[in-house]
């Protein structure tokens with residue numbers, strides 16, 4: 014007996030004295046949401062166009078609006094070409110009324126080719142891979158087109174393809190091509206060019222529109238997602254996607270809400286719209302594309318429907334609201350209806366006979382904010398009620414989510430849920446660890462957006478946002494995530510926002526992933542790492558602990574188990590400690606025998622509280638340590654958590670089996 018014990022003590026790291034002692038009980042606790050963590054999409058910082066939407070050509074269809082006039086931005090002439098923006102009497106479609114005319118300069122005697130060049134979204138990533146392109150041309154033309162990917166710096170051509178003209182006078186004719194560059198570019202400062210020989214064009218000029226080029230996409234989806242960003246998302250083990258925004262859903266004014274019906278079908282039928290972040294959006298990433306994203310990443314859609322409030326604070330009066338309620342019902346029918354319904358039939362005609370399942374619909378976005386107090390009053394008085402009643406009557410299976418939460422001075426009607434958006438200083442998350450504990454079973458809450466955005470002690474909202482997620486901010490978020498998970502029977506799920514930022518555009522920071530055209534420069538922030546660790550070790554049931562509070566002065570935790578995998582999972586975040594000493598932690602798990610192994614993954618920073626992952630240098634401030642911890646004779650797992658660290662101790666049987674013999 015004595016021999017066995019001392020043997021175990023050698024194998025085990027051993028329980029530590031003066032430690033925080035936590036008992037994880039084997040019974041009790043609650044079943045938690047199936048969707049603890051997810052994604053939220055907002056076209057901000059070119060997160061959509063020029064971001065996860067894989068299209069490489071900027072301003073591919075000259076879309077415009079009274080807010081952002083159609084223009085030739087992104088396009089430059091090649092050789093003696095003269096470019097002009099046209100509104101032809103026979104446009105490609107009513108949705109895309111503008112096109113580019115490419116003519117030979119009157120003074121030119123060239124017999125060579127002319128054309129157009131596009132510089133992409135601050136460059137184009139050129140690799141030895143298959144690019145799929147297409148463009149529409151109008152005009153009588155005998156000859157060929159040449160599509161190429163070239164260096165903007167040296168004019169070196171990495172790949173070219175010759176496309177025989179299928180043109181016919183007075184018609185818009187689509188030309189498709191594929192291009193596989195035999196050579197990769199050394200950097201992303203590249204252009205896409207399209208040329209033709211003007212002597213073959215009857216009128217000396219041709220009109221072009223919807224000029225598109227896609228690299229390979231996530232799961233090879235047509236009109237799909239940029240692979241590296243999609244894979245960084247998938248690695249987070251997300252379970253839901255909240256779309257299409259955010260403020261993007263609201264639209265800049267009542268004239269331009271996000272109209273689902275104008276984001277579906279062939280790209281030539283999508284007019285695009287003025288986004289709310291200072292640029293026109295193409296709507297190439299539309300309703301069906303979001304749903305395909307859900308299918309491809311196995312995400313539960315959280316479909317946000319427009320609730321009659323625009324970002325400028327204007328809202329729809331009660332007497333005018335009914336058509337929008339109908340519109341929302343039509344949208345839901347488009348997503349979920351079988352082919353015998355009129356909108357289900359429309360979906361089938363677009364190539365999607367199988368309906369999607371919709372468990373969550375959110376009514377609006379942050380209806381407590383824009384136009385408050387009267388905008389919020391209108392939501393409380395009639396807007397939410399009108400949508401809630403109509404959707405519930407027709408779709409009792411759908412969980413309806415109101416855009417404010419119980420923390421926004423809003424009484425969530427019975428049966429509905431709320432949406433809480435805590436953008437915070439890290440200390441706020443520390444102080445508010447127990448905030449969600451008072452949710453009742455009838456106060457279901459989604460956390461549709463959260464992030465540390467201001468430094469501790471900084472000025473909220475009037476001060477600067479933090480440029481990147483930073484370590485103490487990420488640890489604060491981890492404390493918050495733990496607080497959502499321990500209340501996982503009443504919290505539907507939580508997602509960081511906004512997630513993406515193209516480094517050439519700034520509307521908001523901090524963001525979880527930064528990127529640019531060059532896919533090798535994609536930066537996973539400190540918050541990506543903490544989110545990923547906590548999200549990938551899923552808990553499907555909480556387990557009670559003693560002490561029950563889930564916190565000491567620095568250490569915050571949640572324990573649980575995972576359906577289908579015996580054992581336990583323990584997650585903890587350690588904030589500021591006394592004298593910056595590490596915190597020894599002893600975890601006794603009821604029913605665990607000595608010698609049981611669990612895997613500890615510990616995240617710390619190599620640069621203190623303010624370290625961040627800098628896209629300019631590609632550094633990673635997050636240090637990940639993984640080790641096996643063995644339960645001692647008392648069934649106690651002992652380890653230390655440094656100040657400002659996040660850890661998961663995974664003691665699921667699946668893990669133990671896989672690592673037998675470690």
Ligand SMILES: *[C@@H]1O[C@H](CO)[C@@H](O)[C@H](O)[C@H]1NC(C)=O
Pocket residue numbers: 041042043454499500502503555556557558
């Ligand atoms: C289970 O949920 C109830 C409230 O729904 C809560 O009081 C209790 O602390 C939860 N138990 C655990 C172990 O999280």
Ligand SMILES: *[C@@H]1O[C@H](CO)[C@@H](O)[C@H](O)[C@H]1NC(C)=O
Pocket residue numbers: 072075076077080081082083084085086291292293294
């Ligand atoms: C030019 O057009 C693009 C593409 O539609 C749009 O995003 C941009 O805002 C426009 N620029 C201006 C100055 O209006």
Ligand SMILES: *[C@@H]1O[C@H](CO)[C@@H](O)[C@H](O)[C@H]1NC(C)=O
Pocket residue numbers: 135136165166201202
């Ligand atoms: C490409 O190079 C040109 C010339 O050096 C420079 O002006 C431009 O900013 C570069 N663009 C990108 C996307 O790097």
Ligand SMILES: *[C@@H]1O[C@H](CO)[C@@H](O)[C@H](O)[C@H]1NC(C)=O
Pocket residue numbers: 092166167168
């Ligand atoms: C690239 O081609 C353009 C257009 O033909 C020309 O103006 C430019 O000088 C060339 N640049 C280099 C580096 O050759």
Ligand SMILES: *[C@@H]1O[C@H](CO)[C@@H](O)[C@H](O)[C@H]1NC(C)=O
Pocket residue numbers: 147187188189235
């Ligand atoms: C071009 O490709 C698309 C699908 O990628 C297809 O729908 C369309 O019919 C093709 N057009 C032509 C002219 O082949």
Ligand SMILES: *[C@@H]1O[C@H](CO)[C@@H](O)[C@H](O)[C@H]1NC(C)=O
Pocket residue numbers: 272274275340
């Ligand atoms: C889409 O729906 C909106 C709102 O019902 C409507 O105003 C608009 O005309 C529709 N667009 C199309 C192309 O049907």
Ligand SMILES: *[C@@H]1O[C@H](CO)[C@@H](O)[C@H](O)[C@H]1NC(C)=O
Pocket residue numbers: 267327328329330333
């Ligand atoms: C709402 O009604 C008021 C009063 O009739 C009117 O002034 C306002 O223009 C209406 N708003 C909208 C968006 O129709």
Ligand SMILES: *[C@@H]1O[C@H](CO)[C@@H](O)[C@H](O)[C@H]1NC(C)=O
Pocket residue numbers: 422
């Ligand atoms: C909460 O809402 C009520 C009713 O709309 C309002 O009278 C009160 O001023 C609000 N309080 C806060 C703190 O917003």
Ligand SMILES: *[C@@H]1O[C@H](CO)[C@@H](O)[C@H](O)[C@H]1NC(C)=O
Pocket residue numbers: 419420423424425426453454455456
């Ligand atoms: C939370 O739920 C309780 C019932 O459990 C209800 O009385 C209360 O109004 C809800 N709180 C809010 C703010 O909706």
Ligand SMILES: *[C@@H]1O[C@H](CO)[C@@H](O)[C@H](O)[C@H]1NC(C)=O
Pocket residue numbers: 419420448451452453456
């Ligand atoms: C929970 O506490 C918050 C304050 O943090 C309070 O505003 C809210 O009304 C409380 N909710 C319930 C259901 O007691």
Ligand SMILES: *[C@@H]1O[C@H](CO)[C@@H](O)[C@H](O)[C@H]1NC(C)=O
Pocket residue numbers: 443444445446447562564565566
């Ligand atoms: C820790 O939990 C206790 C309640 O058990 C609470 O009084 C205390 O404020 C909490 N500390 C923090 C930092 O959340």
Ligand SMILES: *[C@@H]1O[C@H](CO)[C@@H](O)[C@H](O)[C@H]1NC(C)=O
Pocket residue numbers: 440443469470485589622
């Ligand atoms: C934690 O330490 C940071 C400095 O690293 C400080 O800004 C912050 O206010 C401290 N928070 C608490 C709750 O002690």
